[in-house]
Every structure is written in C-alpha cells, then in structure tokens.
Amino acid sequence: MVTTINDVYLDTRRTLRQANIAGSDIEARELVCFALGIDENTFFTKKREYLFDPKITEIQKLVERRLSGVPLQHITGRWEFYGLEFKVTEDTLIPRADTETLVDSALAFVNSKEKARVLDLCCGTGCIGISITRFARNPISCLLADISEKALKVAKENTIFHRVTNAANVSICDALQPCPSQFGSFDLIVCNPPYIPTSEIPTLDIEVQNEPHLALDGGEDGLDLYRAICTNFRPAVKEGGALMFEVGLSQHEDVRDIMLAAGFEDITIFKDLTGIERVVCGVVPYSIEPMEEELHELNAEEILDEIEAEKEENCPENGTEENRTNVAEPVRV
Numbered sequence: 001m002v003t004t005i006n007d008v009y010l011d012t013r014r015t016l017r018q019a020n021i022a023g024s025d026i027e028a029r030e031l032v033c034f035a036l037g038i039d040e041n042t043f044f045t046k047k048r049e050y051l052f053d054p055k056i057t058e059i060q061k062l063v064e065r066r067l068s069g070v071p072l073q074h075i076t077g078r079w080e081f082y083g084l085e086f087k088v089t090e091d092t093l094i095p096r097a098d099t100e101t102l103v104d105s106a107l108a109f110v111n112s113k114e115k116a117r118v119l120d121l122c123c124g125t126g127c128i129g130i131s132i133t134r135f136a137r138n139p140i141s142c143l144l145a146d147i148s149e150k151a152l153k154v155a156k157e158n159t160i161f162h163r164v165t166n167a168a169n170v171s172i173c174d175a176l177q178p179c180p181s182q183f184g185s186f187d188l189i190v191c192n193p194p195y196i197p198t199s200e201i202p203t204l205d206i207e208v209q210n211e212p213h214l215a216l217d218g219g220e221d222g223l224d225l226y227r228a229i230c231t232n233f234r235p236a237v238k239e240g241g242a243l244m245f246e247v248g249l250s251q252h253e254d255v256r257d258i259m260l261a262a263g264f265e266d267i268t269i270f271k272d273l274t275g276i277e278r279v280v281c282g283v284v285p286y287s288i289e290p291m292e293e294e295l296h297e298l299n300a301e302e303i304l305d306e307i308e309a310e311k312e313e314n315c316p317e318n319g320t321e322e323n324r325t326n327v328a329e330p331v332r333v
Contacts, residue, residue, distance in 0.1 A: 069206035126155030193225035
C-alpha cells in the first residue's frame with residue numbers, strides 16, 4: 001500500500017475524531033510526526049511525499065494505543081511546557097498549560113530579588129523548576145524534589161537536556177514529612193501537589209487515570225498535601241519568602257484558609273488564562289526580634305546620672321570665671 005503523508009494524517013485525524021478525542025488535529029499530526037521522526041515544520045513541507053506499508057503500519061499501531069486510552073504524551077515521550085520540550089513518562093504527571101500560571105507567578109516573585117533559592121516540590125518532570133531557572137532574569141538555584149525516584153530520574157534528564165545542571169539539582173523528598181534539614185531554607189517554594197479527591201479519580205477521563213495515581217490522589221477532600229506542606233515546609237521558607245501552590249477548581253478558598261492557619265500572610269490568588277483561580281501564594285512574615293538588652297533596655301540609674309551631669313555642666317554656678325561674670329544679675333523691683 002502506498003499513500004501520502006497528508007492522507008495518512010487525514011485518516012488518523014478522522015479516526016481520532018470518531019473516538020471523540022479532543023484536539024484530534026494536533027494529536028494526529030503529533031502521532032504522524034513521531035512515527036516519521038520529523039518536526040511540525042518538516043511535516044508541512046513533506047506532506048505530499050509518499051509513505052509505504054511499514055511506516056503506515058507503525059502509525060496505525062500508535063493510533064490503536066491512543067484509542068486504548070494511553071495519553072499522547074506517554075506515546076511520544078515528550079510534551080511542550082512554557083515553550084520548552086520536556087521528557088514525559090508513565091511515571092510523571094503530564095505538564096499542562098494550566099500550570100504555566102504557577103511559573104508566571106514564580107518568575108514575577110524571583111525577578112524582584114537579586115538572587116533566589118527555589119524549591120520545586122512534587123516536581124514530577126521538573127517542568128516548573130526548570131522553566132523558572134531558564135527564564136529568571138537574576139541568578140537562582142533550584143532544587144527539584146519528589147517522592148518518586150523514577151520521576152526524579154526523568155527530572156534529572158530534563159535538567160541535562162535544558163542545560164541547567166549548574167543551577168538545578170534533584171533530591172528525594174516526601175512532602176508529607178518535615179522538610180529535610182539538609183535542604184536548608186528557600187526564598188520560594190513552588191508546588192503542584194496531588195489535589196484530586198480520592199473518590200473522584202475513577203470518574204476521570206481514561207487518559208488521566210493512566211497517569212500515576214501518586215501524582216493525582218490528594219486524599220479524601222483533595223487537600224491532604226496542602227495541609228502537610230504548609231505545616232512541614234513553612235520553617236523552610238525564609239522570612240519575606242513565599243509558598244506558591246497550584247490548586248484545583250474551587251479549591252482556592254480552602255487552600256487560602258489552610259495557609260492563613262499555618263501563619264502565612266499577604267495571601268494572593270492568581271487566575272489562569274481561562275479566568276479560573278489557579279495559584280494561591282502566601283508570604284512568611286518578618287519576625288520582630290527582641291532588642292539586645294545592653295543596647296535597648298533602659299537603665300534608670302544611668303539615665304539619672306546623665307541628667308545630673310548635664311545639669312552640673314550647664315549650671316552657671318559651676319561655670320568658669322568668664323561665664324560667671326557674664327551671668328545677668330537678677331533685677332530687683
């Protein structure tokens with residue numbers, strides 16, 4: 001069988017549309033490009049060229065995997081986020097455009113500082129921390145942390161691919177436990193935690209259910225990780241530093257209350273491009289340290305001594321002979 005690249009693309013698009021897969025145009029093109037090892041620009045320049053059976057069969061097998069519920073990103077092993085391409089596997093959450101709001105908010109924060117230390121908690125592919133590192137105007141160092149060793153391996157590969165290994169490193173970390181002391185402190189912690197209520201996971205699209213449940217399940221009400229992180233990681237945020245969360249639909253008020261109860265202040269909520277409240281940010285306030293006793297405690301005896309000394313120094317009776325002769329005599333009436 002012989003056909004053109006464009007005909008195969010049209011057949012693939014039609015099949016995906018019949019299966020009610022959203023974005024069938026993009027997905028069909030991605031599958032064809034992946035099978036042929038070409039990018040989108042090359043696809044448009046070569047779409048009139050012919051394909052033969054082996055490649056056609058390969059594309060058909062990819063389509064069958066997609067129809068079975070395997071996410072496109074797990075088939076191609078890559079996905080774009082914040083203008084950068086990231087490796088994606090079955091062990092990582094797929095980067096989504098909604099999360100770019102978190103990167104926008106984080107960049108606005110770190111760009112206001114001369115330098116910053118950032119923690120990307122529950123990092124998955126590392127797309128958030130790496131994007132911040134790549135686009136920050138000022139020097140930053142970033143730690144990518146996750147409980148999954150397989151996810152951390154992907155994150156490490158992404159730091160190498162984007163050439164940020166001098167500024168970004170990876171470390172195992174359980175967000176439900178206190179922040180490891182060896183992590184030190186941070187100017188900013190960003191986190192896209194699991195936030196889907198456990199009971200809702202079986203109702204999600206089959207593609208989402210195929211993503212790692214560890215990255216989806218937020219407990220009974222979806223808020224377990226928010227509570228734990230606010231408690232466990234607040235001590236790791238520097239004074240004047242911030243903690244930023246991505247939140248699910250209608251979770252922003254609950255997360256705001258959790259952050260306030262944990263001692264965060266100046267809570268700010270950012271909306272994504274669709275107008276949905278997507279990011280909640282809280283700041284650790286500056287503490288007022290007790291003044292050093294020897295400098296700031298009032299010593300009554302010393303003060304009285306200073307007052308008496310001033311009186312004696314300024315008193316005319318204790319002045320010099322010259323001063324005494326210049327003192328005006330009282331006027332007698």
